Amino acid sequence: MWITELPSFVYFYLGALLLPLLPGKARNVLLLLIPLLSGVFLWQLPEGNHWQTTLLGFELTPFYTDRLSVLFGYVFHIAAFIAIVYALHVRDLLQQVASLLYAGSALGAVFSGDLLSLFVFWEMLAVTSVFLVFARRTERAYRAGMRYLTIQVVSGLLLLVGVILHAQVTGSLRFEWIGLEQEGPAAIAGWLIFIAFGIKCAFPLLHTWLTDAYPEATPTGTIFLSAFTTKVAVYALARGYAGTDLLIYIGALMTCFPIFYAVIENDLRRVLAYSLINQVGFMVVGIGIGTALALNGAVAHAFNDVIFKGLLFMSMGAVLHMTGKINGSELGGLYKSMPKTTILCLVGAASISAFPLFSGFVSKSMVMSAALANDHHIIWLMLLFASAGVFHHAGIKIPYFAFFAHDSGIRTTEPPTNMLIAMTIAAVLCVAIGAYPQMLYSLLPFELGYSPYDATHVLAQTQLLFFSALAFVWLNLRGMYPPELPSVNLDAEWLYRHLLPRLLQRIMRRFWAVDALLRQCLKRGLVLFGDHLHTYSGPQGILAKTWPTGRVVFWVAVILALFLVLSLF
Known part of the structure; x- marks a missing residue:
């Protein structure tokens, strides 16, 4: 049909x-x-x-x-x-x-x-x-x-x-x-x-x-x-642009730089926005490597990211919808009144952090394996750093400061049922894909002989997550973890939201100062020119006097003679 x-x-x-x-x-x-x-x-x-x-x-x-x-x-x-x-x-x-x-x-x-x-x-x-x-x-x-x-x-x-x-x-x-x-x-x-x-x-x-x-x-x-x-x-x-080497380095940079901004960011949805760039970086690296394993990993991670990142954004959207607040400095203790949302958020956090048996693990490991297989060792180390970083700012920071941390005193209820149903669907998909990755692997564009659950991958990722969590706890107990401050952070947008407007203001101030000076000079010149004309054409000027007829005839004859001489040449 x-x-x-x-x-x-x-x-x-x-x-x-x-x-x-x-x-x-x-x-x-x-x-x-x-x-x-x-x-x-x-x-x-x-x-x-x-x-x-x-x-x-x-x-x-x-x-x-x-x-x-x-x-x-x-x-x-x-x-x-x-x-x-x-x-x-x-x-x-x-x-x-x-x-x-x-x-x-x-x-x-x-x-x-x-x-x-x-x-x-x-x-x-x-x-x-x-x-x-x-x-x-x-x-x-x-x-x-x-x-x-x-x-x-x-x-x-x-x-x-x-x-x-x-x-x-x-x-x-x-x-x-x-x-x-x-x-x-x-x-x-x-x-x-x-x-x-x-x-x-x-x-x-x-x-x-x-x-x-x-x-x-x-x-x-x-x-x-x-x-x-x-x-x-x-x-x-x-x-x-599959196989374009430049993408490998761009993607690696994308995985790393958002971590530093996300750690100090107060707006939890903005933390997730930085995390989104971080995850897209893994996909870009895979596309840049360009092998079948890398491309499969890139598109598989894109598939998974749509779901687990959506789950995290949904959990924070539920918090915003129910409390009217989204800054980490104003939240905390919500697990008492929003336990279901808390659990669903933790599923999204585990998925984006690539915990074994969650969706992020079965796709992110493909990109990292492809980097190693193609001798991109520095890139692999950057991806490893980024994996630890995303656990810090999305896997731990988001649920910790929204639902745990200090008790903000906010008491509310669970979000509307439709919100909970949507989050539950996403959470089920995160667990299902993580536990049975062949469900996703069968849809990938290239044939795949890859198993994410071998001892090396599971052990390495578990160690990474364990020591990353240990670092967060230690920094938090020592008071060295960046606190959630009521502030607004600018990164590259500082160039056009702060620097460029100030430069334009200075340039325009100089422009208007020069414009005012030129106008003043022109005005003075016109006044002097008018005064000069007045000396000749005013009531007492030479052009205002009565000239004898003979003198006028004489000067007319001189002008005609000059004209005839010039016309000969």
Whole structure:
């Protein structure tokens, strides 16, 4: 039946159009049905299914399926369903429509078989997602949303210019491996597309949109945001730049630098935003290595991260929803009134920390094994450091300062039932994938002969987690662990939120000072010129006197004579 063969994004876009026409309960039913039906239809599609058309002599493939795109399609459907369940109590039509359009745009991007279709959905991701930030309806959210949208639009413009150059050089818009090894215009196109992907992937110095906007979104909107944008960029890098060595070093840096900011950050959702960059770094390293094991590890970790990071964001969203607070300095002791949320948060913390029998362990170890197998020993040490660091700031800090630590005196209740159901679904998936990884491994794009549960991996990871926990306890008891302070931390965004405005203020002050000086000089010059004219043309000036007729005739004759002489030359 043709309706079951439509591209996945069509169901989400149609649903977004129908939502405003339905009352509250019917609207919730439609929201739940869309990812379920679309996911079932995707499951039934044969591999290699695609749509093709022609535009201006270029072959376009707006819908193409293979093992890589289908894997991301599955996890995006799962994420959309969980996030919709989590947000069922919300009666904000703006958020509901934006959420469907955003999830549909992410699906459209990963199933795009050509670069032009990718660009269209790339921009739709930016435009639709920003409303999840605006929906919080605060001044901070509006400002963060505008900064977010500006950076995302820049990414789209770079992608568009790169696509145009790529099409001129190659004569094709097919979305396949691009790389950075070309020369001439092809190299420029490759770098522009690479940077566009890097912005959405939150490369170092290009990452500030994520840590700026995600914590300012609504409690439910952040769940959608954490699932789609960066994972679409990971997919795009895996499709277009697998095996690019530069990605290994970029990814390793991404795994390490967020740790230092996350440890001192007070806003717990911002801690998770830094943790998101850290986890994406593991995926980027795997894509850069480019072997079958590394790519499988990268996309498997992307799959798992969507779920366990969503679970952590959901637990913090529940805290924010019930208490109105999200700063670690204002929370603590919530395990007494939110025990179920506490347990579910601990499952997410164990998963992101890569505890054995939890989902993070079965994917992160693949990337680290690939690094060792390809003699990237320094990179492996950086990943090891990052693994210990993520346990500190996401595995321990998040649950400790939110639910334990000092008793803040806040007494509340568990969040709405739909929130608990969504968190439970995510937690069950984290445990199921960790205990039975073949469920995920069977979906990976390459054949895999890898077993995560050998003695070496389990023992090494257990030791790492044990000593990392021991370090946290020792630092905390000695009072050396950075306390949660009511403060705002800026990293690279300091350049454009602090330094650039001050520089512009100084430049404009100098400009207006020079402008005032020039105006004053011009005014004085005009006054002097006027006075000078007045001496000749005023009532007592020489030009105001009555001249005899003979003298006038004489000077006219002189002027005519000069004119005749000059005309001879």
